[in-house]
Structure formats: structure tokens, C-alpha cells
Amino acid sequence: MDHPPLPYSSTAFPVDGPPSLAAKYWLDEAYISDIDHFIKTLSGIKAKGVRPDLIGSIITHYACKWIPELSGELASPGDTNHQLPPGNATVSWLKKRFFIETIVSVLPPEKEAVPCSFLLRLLKTGNMVGVDSNLLEEVEKRVAWRLDQATMKELMIPCFSHVTGTLLDVELMIRLVKRFVEINVEGLRSGAGLFKVAKLVDAYLAEAAVDSELALPEFMELAGAVPAQARSTDDGLYRAIDTYLKTHVNVTKEERKTLCKLIDSQKLSVEASLHAAQNERLPVRSVIQVLFSEQAKLHSNVNWSRSIVNPKSPNLGSGLADRCHSSRDIMTLQQMEMKRLKDHVSKLERQCQLMQSQIDKLLEKKKGFFSWRKFANTTNLGALSVEVNERVEGRGYDSGSIGKQTPVKTKQGRSKTPKPWRQSTS
Template sequence: MDRLPSPDSASFLAANCWLDDACIADIDYFVKTLSGIKAKGVRPDLIGSIITHYACKWIPELSGEPSSPVDTDHQPPPESATASWLKKRFFIETIVSVLPPEKDTVLCSFLLRLLKNANMVGAGSNYLEELEKRVAWRLDQATMKELMIPCFSHVRGTLLDVELMSRLVKRFVEINLEGLRSGAGLFKVAKLVDAYLAEAAVDSELALPEFMELAGAVPAQARATDDGLYRAIDTYLKTHVNVTKEERKTLCKLIDSQKLSIEASLHAAQNERLPVRSVIQVLFSEQAKLHSHSNWSRSITNTKSPSPKIGSGPPDRCHSSRDIMTLQQIEIKQLKEHVNKLERRCHLMQSQIDKLVEKKRGFFSWRRLATSANLGAVSVDVADERGEGKGYDSGSIGKQTPVKGKQGRSKTPKPWRQSTS
């Protein structure tokens, strides 16, 4: 190729078609051609697309698509495994060395596939470090599928390269703390880490320090909710049954019980794998949430405006309408549960009151019956005395009746006393 296309020409914008020419058959010649293109002042994003297309052409695994069937008629003679491995390693190292210095010129998915293959062929440490820096810079754009990089080390027995993931997350957090990137991507990375931990926790060879190191690599404020972290920890405890009580306590300290949803809190309250202290903290947190939401709703009803301001309630993590609607739905659900509890207590108290009233009614009816029987006996005695002609008036009858009743009972002892004599 004697003449390179102009950077502003239409032929250069169709760089992918130009690279399909059979003249580019050697990587050394490709590097020289790429250097000439850079000297023309081509934009870095176009150079990145050229490198991506060329790499995917010679290593189909880098494209992320299923490989097409091989044409055996025009296939070159097979090489030995060692020669193929060395050739692939040299090619990957060369591709890394010609990447533009700007870190936003190549997609993160392509960089992750390149990093996976570089680990597979055992590329040099300086090339791996350069790839890790570039991936960490755009980690918030990664997908869960591309992050599942196997562990190719003979020393560690885990299925996934958890240490590599920890290094990427730590680099990304450092970049955000330095203010080089916006903090919005930190929430995406936190979700990716929790999902990654849930997948890695199934591996029985994953040690507790590695799990905790990756879980603690994300700042606590980056997690809007700890449901994903709780799921990962529960999966780890379910797989690793030999974890001691102290290790369980240390692991559960990573969870903020105040950031758990209602569903996660209910699951944690009945989870036998968690320490008792963690379960108690979850219960106390739910009780505190219920009181705070009930107080907040009570204050809202007392205000004149029907729609509360964002700053009038409990502190929100985000001020978006979606978060406010979610918070209102949670509040309504908790209030319904609280009302149902109060109704059950009212029904229980009402049933107890009814039982007490029935007991009192039975007691007073029996007392009236006994009183009426005694009055009937007294009237009979008075009638008998009147028949004897003793001439008592109405006033003396009331005074003498109890005495005569006693005398009558003493004169005529009951039959059981006679039987005993």
C-alpha cells in the first residue's frame, strides 16, 4: 500500500471495509500502517475502531460472537499448540501496545475480552496492568457476562478470578474518589459487585478473606440498598457450612440492616444461618422504620399541603420521583400491616371483655337466685308465726324474722346431724 487514505475522505470513514483487504496479512505491517494513520492526525476513536476490527478478525474470541464454521479447503496447515499459543500471545501484546493513549477510545466489553485472553495466554505483567487500568477506567460500562473471567492460575483453585475483580473495583473507586470520573457510575459498579459475589459465592473453594475483600472494596454509601449484598452473603453461608460463628459475625457486619427492604428483612428474620445478633438488629431496624414512617405520615396529615416536600420527611438517598413513589408504596404497605396488627389486638381485647362480662352475668344471676330463695324461706317462717297467733305487727316481723329463723333451725336439726348421733 503506497498511499494512505485521507483522514477526511469517505474511504477512510469506511475503515472496516478497507481493513478487509488482503494486503494486511502481517501484524508488523499493520503496526507500520497504523503508525502512518496516526501521523495523519486521525481521531483516536477511529483508530480504536480500526484496532478493534483488526483484532476481532484474527482472534474471533475477541468479537464476543459465536465463531463461524471454518472453511477446511482454504485452511492453512495446522500449527503446533505451542506455536499457536506463542503467536496469540505476541499478537495480544502488540494490540495492547498500539492502543491510543486516550482511555475512552475502545469499548469496555472489547477490553474485558482482550484481558481474558491475555490472562489465558500468560501475557506480560506490564501489558496486563495496562489492560486493567483501561478496564477500571470504564468499569461502570461493563456487563456481568464479560466480568466472569475464569481463574487461569495454578495456585488458586477458584473458578472465577476474584482477585482480578477486586483490583478492578479498587482502581475504579480510587478514580472516583480523585474526582476524575462522575460518581454516578459508582452505584452501577456496586450492583455489579453484588451480582458477581452472588455468583462467586457458589464456589466452595472461595476463601472468606477474598469474599470480604471484594465486598468491602465498594464504599458503603455506593449501595442504595443492601439486598444484593445480603443475597450474596446468604449464598456464601449456604455453600460454606463450616464457617465458624465468629466468621459469620464478621461477615454479617458488612450488611447495613437499615438498607434492607421489607422482603429481605423478613427473610433475614427467619434465616437460621445468620447470627442471633444480626437477626435482632434487623428486627430493631424494621421497628424503627415503622415508627419513623408512622410519625412521618402523621406529620404529613397534620400539614395543610397534601403533597409533602422532599426535605420534610426522613432523609432520602435520591430525590427522583421514582424513589419518592417507591418510598410511598413502602410506607402504605407498612401502615396497612400496622393497622392489621391493631385490629387483631382490638378483636382479642374485645373477646376478653366479652368473657369477663359473661362471667359477671353468671355470678350475679346465681346471687339473685340464692337471695330469692332465702327471702322465700323467711316469708314462710313469718307466715307460720302469724298462723300461731303471736300478734306481731309489720315492724316487729322484720326485726324478729332472722332470730326466729335461727331458732327454728336449732329446734329442728337437719337429718344428717341426726344420722351421725
């Protein structure tokens, strides 16, 4: 069976390698003979017609024995089989690369033969030791085929590129998601896994958003790689965007608007909507959309509940169990409305307190002016009341006639007194 050529000459060693190692073989003969023996044994097993999944389990078991990183566990201290002495890191790195290239070349053609977890660890280690790009692309295709079976921990592959400064290999994740979506669009697999991948993408974005080196185009490309209909709720996407805005404080206003367009306000839960309505990092337009969406949901639920309670409803007897909200949902709506009213009242109280403090400041500034004016008004009113009392006692008018004869100010500010009053004082 064909397998990668074995470098038996010292010229296969990199030119920039250590001179002491360049004088020796690239890999020792025992190591090469062991791999050759494994490939011959595997060829004999395939010739007997063994199932591909059994062949995949054999390859997985053999690879985990040679490279403990592929098993997801560290090697035990007592296991010295095929281990290099300390200080020979370069040879160990070359052995890992050669071994992974050999393993990838003998994988069964069936994509379901090898678990997705093993493929992701193989991809991670291959990126770390610099495996050939064509072989890594083959592993990526196999991972993309079974991406819905991956876990969040396995997808956290570090970035080993010197060009990109991000902690996680976001570009790799973008390629995997796009290939998985293409496979589902072509109908090669059922669309049920697309919902799982959408949740994985949102969780991955929330973790990657903490990195300050993550650029906005990469974030938006990964978020938009999943179709909108694949997300049953946008709570995870909202959490990732909020984390990104919290970390990247230098994002411009236009970039915030573009980023928040990815969120469908109608797909947010009650808790996420309440958080978004009070989130100062979101643009005003996005907050207004969330408020309108929640108001529309509330009105539709109230109208719908009224139609159920109304006995004259023609659809009361048909499909009641399918359309009726549970008591818990109704209580949730009521609690949401009460909380909204409490928040509104608290906001009004804060505004009133602010206005009262401003009024107090203005009164303190004009305290002298208002006090003199008040004293003048009080003096004039006292003199006027004494004069009226004297005239009433002298003429013997009753209280009703006094009220009718009281001088009245006109629009020009002059006091207009009736003629009988003027004659009485002359």
C-alpha cells in the first residue's frame, strides 16, 4: 500500500537544523520500521474486508499510543514507550510531523470511520508541528462533515500562525463552518445538525470576543457563516456581540450599527430583551427595535389570551391545547409588565429628583431677590387691608357690598374704582 516516502538520508533534514543532528539520520531505523510494520499490518486487515469503523478504531488506538496528545490525555510518567529523552525537542517535533502525515495518508475513505474528536486533535497537533497543507485540508474536510458532533472544548484550537495575532484559530473555524453549511445546502446531510453548529458558533464567538486582537470583519464573517434560520434564538449571538463591544471599546458608531444588524430582536428571550433595553453599549436604534419587538409580543399575547378567554370565540373548541399558553407563561408576561412599569416609575423618580435639585440651585442663587420682593408684597397687602377695614367700619357696609366695591385691576395694571366709591372718599 502507498504511504509517504521515508527519509532515510541525512539530506532530508532541514537545512537550518542543528549540525549535530544533520550528521545523523532524520529518524532512527527503529521508529521507521515500527511504522512500516503498522502499515503492512493495516493493509492486511483491509484486504480481509474488515469494516471501516473497526479500521478507524485501530488507527485511533495506535496513534494515541505514539502521540499522547491525540488521546486528549497526558502521557503517564511510567509510559516510556517510543518517548524521546529530554532535550531532544527538535527530533520529537519531526517525528510527530512524520507520524501524523503517515496516519492521515492511511485513513479510510469513509468519512464516518474516524470519530470527530480524534480528527480535531489530529488537526490541532498537525497545525502545531507544521504538517503538509494538502493533508491538513483533507482532515478539515473530514471534520467539516461531522462538525455537529464536535464539542466546544475540542474546537478551541490555538492559532499557530505568525501572521495572525489572535489566540484562537478563527480562520480555521470559519472554513469548517462554511464547508459544513455547503454540505447541508447540497442536501448531503440532514439539516438537524445545523442548529447544533449554530449554537457552537455562538459559544465560540463569545469565547473569541474576549481577544482584543480579533478584528471585526473576522467576527462578523464567522457570525454570518451560519444561516439566520438555523438560530432558533439569538441570545447566544447577542451575548457574543455584547462581549465583543465590552472588550473592543474603540469600535465606532457605524461599526456598532453594522454589528447589531446581525441580531434579530424578535428572537431574543425576555431576559435578553430586558438586558438589551438597558445596555448602553448598543446603538439607540437597536434598543428601540428591541422595545418595539417586546411591545408587539406583549400585545399579541394579550390579544391571543383574550380570544381564548372569550366564550364567543369560534375557535375556542378547536385546538385549544395547542394554542393555549400555560399559567407559567402568563405569569411571566405579567411579571415582565410589572417590572417594566417599576423601571419606568424609577426613571421618572430620578428625573424628578434631578429637576428638584436644579430648582433648589436656582432658588439659592436668587434668594436675595425673592426675599426682598416677598417683603414688599407683604407690606403693600398689609396697608391695603388696614385701609379697607377703616372704610368699612366708617360707612357701615356689609361684607357682600365690600366684595362688589373692591377695586379690580385692568389689563393695563390700573385700578378701576366704581363711581360711588370715588364719591364717598371725596
